[in-house]
Amino acid sequence: AQSVTQLDSQVPVFEEAPVELRCNYSSSVSVYLFWYVQYPNQGLQLLLKYLSGSTLVKGINGFEAEFNKSQTSFHLRKPSVHISDTAEYFCAVSETGTASKLTFGTGTRLQVTL
Amino acid sequence: DAGVTQSPTHLIKTRGQQVTLRCSPKSGHDTVSWYQQALGQGPQFIFQYYEEEERQRGNFPDRFSGHQFPNYSSELNVNALLLGDSALYLCASSSTTSAETQYFGPGTRLLVL
Numbered sequence: 001a002q003s004v005t006q007l008d009s010q011v012p013v014f015e016e017a018p019v020e021l022r023c024n025y026s027s028s029v030s031v032y033l034f035w036y037v038q039y040p041n042q043g044l045q046l047l048l049k050y051l052s053g054s055t056l057v058k059g060i061n062g063f064e065a066e067f068n069k070s071q072t073s074f075h076l077r078k079p080s081v082h083i084s085d086t087a088e089y090f091c092a093v094s095e096t097g098t099a100s101k102l103t104f105g106t107g108t109r110l111q112v113t114l
Numbered sequence: 115d116a117g118v119t120q121s122p123t124h125l126i127k128t129r130g131q132q133v134t135l136r137c138s139p140k141s142g143h144d145t146v147s148w149y150q151q152a153l154g155q156g157p158q159f160i161f162q163y164y165e166e167e168e169r170q171r172g173n174f175p176d177r178f179s180g181h182q183f184p185n186y187s188s189e190l191n192v193n194a195l196l197l198g199d200s201a202l203y204l205c206a207s208s209s210t211t212s213a214e215t216q217y218f219g220p221g222t223r224l225l226v227l
Binding site for chain 1: 118120147149154155156157158159162170172204206214215216217218219220221
C-alpha cells in the first residue's frame, strides 16, 4: 500500500514570488508520481508526472517537480507565481506497471495575492 | 477531441435513495476509474473498470457498484444513500498504451439530505 503526505494545507504567497509545495510518499514498491491541480468547482488537471528517467520533471504552466528517491519526496516548484495559480494542488502516487489506482494526498491550497 | 465527460453535474438525493452517475471516457481510452472526493479531502479510489469488468476496488462498501459498457462508458451506482455519501464523484480514464496516466472529468457533485 502507498500513502502520500502533503504537510502544508495552505501556502500563501505574493504574486511573482517563488513557491514550493511539499509532497512525501511511502511505498514498499516502485511508484509513479503525479501532481494534479484543481480549480474551484472543477475536476483535476494533470500538471506533471514522473515515470522514469530524469528526476527533474517539467509540466504545464511553468511548474516543475523533482523526484528524490532517498528522501521519498516529489516537491512541486514554480519560480514566479501568478494570481491565476490560486488553486488546490494534489500529489498522487500509483504502483508502476499496469493501470493502477492513484493514492492522493490531502491537498495544498495555494493562495496567490497581490 | 472531447475529454472525459460526466453527467449530471449536480444531484440532490435523500437518505435511503439510489443514484446513478455516468461517465464517458476520453476518446481512445478503454479504462475507467471512479473516485470520491469529500469536502476538503483528496480523492479516494472507489473502483476501476476494464473490458467491462471490475479490475480493482478500493475500501468502499458493496452499496457502491459499477458497470462498463461496450463503448467504454461507465456508470457508478450507489444504493441506500447515507449523508456521508455527499461528495464530488470524479471519473478518470486511461488507455492501455499509456496506462499510468489518468485524465479526470469535471465531476458530479452529490448532496444527500
